[in-house]
Amino acid sequence: MKISSKPRLRSIAAVAVLAGPTPAMGAGPSLDGAGLSLLWCLPFAGVLLSLAILPMVASHFWHRRQGLVALAWALLFLVPFASVYGSSASLHQLLDVALLEYIPFIVLIGSLYTIAGGIWLGGSLSGSPGQNTAIMAAGTGLASLVGTTGAAMIFIRPLMRANRSRTHQAHLVIFFIFLVCNVGGALTPLGDPPLFLGYLKGVPFSWPFLHLWPHTLLLATVLLAWFYVLDRRYYKTETPREHRLGGEGLKIWGIVNLPLIAGVVFAVAASGTTFIGPVDIAGVEVRGESLVRDAVLVVLAVLSLALTPLKARRQNEFNWAPVLEVAKLFAAIFVTIVPAIAILKAGEHGAAAPLFAALGSADAPNHIAYFWLTGLLSSFLDNAPSYLVFFNAAGGDPVALAGPLASTLAAISAGAVFMGALTYIGNAPNFMVRAIAEHQGIKMPSFFGFMLWSGAFMIPPLLLITAVFFAG
Template structure:
């Protein structure tokens, strides 16, 4: 990753003055600072379609180019200290913990092999999606996705048409299934840290979640049954039949539990020990969590037999793609999030104003759509926080008098992460794993055609019923 080293070196030049640098003021920024982020999104959307060979070999350089297109002009116009602070904050506070967690989940889930040949019938596929939806709220959307996507793809390797199976998997397991507990998705975990009760989301979103999951599972079963009847299966099943179904690498289930415990610990443990990393505070619980996750990753690699990884066709390609693309996303998104945080006084003031009724009361329906549409393309965790604070930021009031508003913010952040490949981290990981296994996934806009045709109408009905 030579380009990451180059970026790190440029930031370290600013280190002596980073601690004194001011926080980024979104109200003073021009919308032009959002161009690198938009350019990176368009590159992810269009280059695999228009320049597939170039993108396959150089997507990391493209992401680095857009990151530098933000960082270098920003350093010239706003000073090296502030630019360095933004780089270090994106790296230390956001990107590194994010990648460490994803790597741990990717490695541990990749060390679990379900031996035996599951046959991807409509009933079995629907059952796997339903099971994944349940698991997602307890082990996170990323954990459930990494655990189940490989056996699901292998179960359908004798099907002629299977991209729709992965698309609905992203809808259900990688996003909507994680809406019932703070362990399910990062936005809800941030709400938990802000004071929202652990079971509040389950109590207030179970009907919304149940509606979405029931509708999606029914739609999937009907579509999968249609394809199964029309196309049948391949003459030869690539996965040979064996007696019974069994798990290999069972120790990784314990390691998955350790990952969940470490993440929960980092949210519950309050410590006054804070280290200043060039202007970015890093708490002791976060450091212990990250060190524990690295230890879990290494333990999984050490304990898992090579034959298990080979059977799972485990490779680092999907993880490398996610790591490089999200490095660019986390850096170029910084000015966009700052402009959103500026509220009504910032460049996106019209968005913030749209969620408030003329009498000053919040409009839950608008909060649902504003939070959701932004979460479709931005990091849904900070987007959740922006609208959480826009609605007052008082968890006691939001959980009671403004419960419909908090429910709308929570549902929008989690549900609409399914609208695009970059709406939630596991989306892109699932896509990369599927393509690595030979599944022809739709392009960025092709996937959005599916989400607009299936999810958006359901979100409209959801708004009418609950918000």
């Protein structure tokens, strides 16, 4: 993809400015979303369209040049931004995204990918519908304890290996994304980043379990039932293969990685409950506890590489390609998503004001609107800031939201966690799991193709949850 010339980029910046009031730069690199035009979101839309279209129409180009495509869209935001605000503000914005969001994201994803990639589960993995459903249920249950990313990295390879000789495999990964990568993380602050942010804001640790277990149980039950029926139908049409062995006891190699995963969970949890103080890095204030956490995660990943038997990684066909793909594409997503998040944070004073008008008043909140707006925005934007935006829109008082306004917080929390399953980029592990599956030779649906699956299997139970829990 060709990068536009400087005059053309300046003209794009001029159009963005003329379409709405010029946003003011706040303290540091933060944007005042109240004055941002929606045109600033075009590079982010370009990233999404590239993810959706290029793998279908230019597959060879996409797999060889996706890093350049991601860089091009990032520059199409940063260069006009620099033209309007100056190169210093642009550099601060880039450093802010890198230090506060992107690097911690990659460190967490990379450490879990490395550690879980050293765990090999073998034995009686027959790929039967009953066993596959049991693996899905186990991963869903574990997700709230070790996080959706941790559970996904532990269970995705055994699931794929158990079904390697089957003709139909894509549906396995799709429902795995629905259940393990998203729905399962709804019961503790460790399960999914939005709930962890709520915990940091003052929501009690036990609150998600006490208030979201009925929603989670209903959604997980419906999805597991649909998965079993669909998988059984596919299974009956396939010729029995040699991988359906049975009778062999369960084996696990790389058991040293289990305490390392526990170490990751502890490091993440501790980073939210300890205080070291801010550290200034090139004008960006980074929490000292976050730096310690990331350093610990890197050490744990290095220990995994050093201590894991090579046989376990060979059996898992471990390689770095999936995590490198995620790193390249999410770099562009994290940069180009900045104006969209800023507009949302501006609430009723920004370009997204009509959305906030639908939320109702403080005395009569519209729970259906909170559920669906939080969810739909979380499915395309980062679900953590989307959660915070609507948390603050509902008053931002953790005592009130965890008490009298518990139904409002339940709508926000359920929307942010559950609807991350609607797209590949709705939650961090979604795209990672897709990348792992494709590198294992499983033909996954396109971006829009996945949305057809989520529309068919996720939307109906989400509507049921709406009617049962939020329509009153």
